[in-house]
Amino acid sequence: MIAVITICSASRLDHVRRQQRLLTSEPVRRIVVWLDADAPPSVPEFAGAEMLHVRPGEQGMRLAAGRDRGAEAALEAGATLLVLLDADCLPGPDLLARYGAAAAAHPGALLCGPVTYLPEGVLPEDAGDLPALTAPHAARPAPPDGENVPGEHRLFWSLSFAVTAEAWRTVGGFDESYEGYGGEDTDFAFTARAAGVPLVWVGGAHAYHQHHPTSTPPWQHLDDILRNGRLFADRWGTWPMQGWLDAFAAAGAIERTPGGWRRSPVVPDRSGPHG
Incomplete structure (x- = not known):
């Protein structure tokens, strides 16, 4: 049995409703983990899905805990393959089949599919509309359909x-x-590497990221990035999210010290839409 696990919040409700509509026609167990403090809403698209609730912690949403609770529920139900798909991502028509085939060929691996970032205003309602939109993000491998290639854990x-x-x-x-x-996702990948679990890129397992406003770098998450980055660095000896850290530093918001990155004494007044 395949279980598709999604963590989400009210800020991504429209996205996850579109995702869940596409998944209702698939022979999978759907698990939706709600991360806001308030109880999850009752919407038609959640019908038939197992709903879990993981409330925020002291520092914010608990993305790691949400994924863990979803996986635990899937395993308890007897799932043999776990597919984790972010709330703003739509599954391509062949995503589940390609992941299933890759899991049969590489049962001990961490399997990753290409992701296409959809332009603003492009809101597909039918899985058949997705293939024509395929344009995988250039920062990650995108093997030909049906091919699987080994990859680097740092790109997870x-x-x-x-x-x-x-x-x-x-x-x-x-x-x-x-x-x-x-930081939690890179930590997961590094933990997999340390455990001897290889990473494999799965050609044809396309997902499609729905547009939403954000800022680059993500100013609204600066304190989270510093806190989680330090947690990661203490464990692995290097800081994750280096591109964002470089951008924050170039803007004068953070500075490097012998102990790592920290906020600058005078932080520029920046604001941006929440991502």
């Missing part, structure tokens, strides 16, 4: 990935010390 994205029940148990799930935005 939690937007769309799959693991067998066996591989999930080997990794041990996400580290729930991470709260708020950033």
Whole structure:
């Protein structure tokens, strides 16, 4: 049995409703984990899905804990393949089949599919509309359909990935010390690498990221990135999210010290839409 696990909040409700509509026609167990403090809403698209509720922690949304709770529920239900898909991502028509085939060929691997970022205003309602929109993000490998290639763990994205029940148990799930935005997915990938779990890019397992306003770098998550980045650095000896840290530093918002990155004494007044 395949279980598709999605963590979401009210800010992504429209996105996840569109995603869940596409998944209702698939022979999968759908698990939706609500991350806001308030109870999840009752919407038609959630009918038939197992709804879980993981409330925020002291530092913000508990993305790592949400994914772990979803995976635990899937394993308890007897799922043999876990597909984790972010709330703003739509599954391509062949995503589940390609992940399933890759899991059969690489049962002990962390499986990642290409992700296309859709332009603003493009809101597909039918899975058949997606292939024509395919334009995988250039920062990640995108093998030809049906081909699987080994990859580097540092490039792991939690937007769309799959693991067998066996591989999930080997990794041990996400580290729930991470709260708020950033770092938990790279930590998961590094933990997989340390456990001897390879990463494989799966050609044809396309997901489609729906547009939403954000800022680059994500100013609204600066404190989360610093806090979670330090947690990661203490564990792995290097800081994640380096591109964002460089951008914050170039803007004068943070500075490098012998102990790592920290806020600058005078932080520029920046604001941006929430991502």
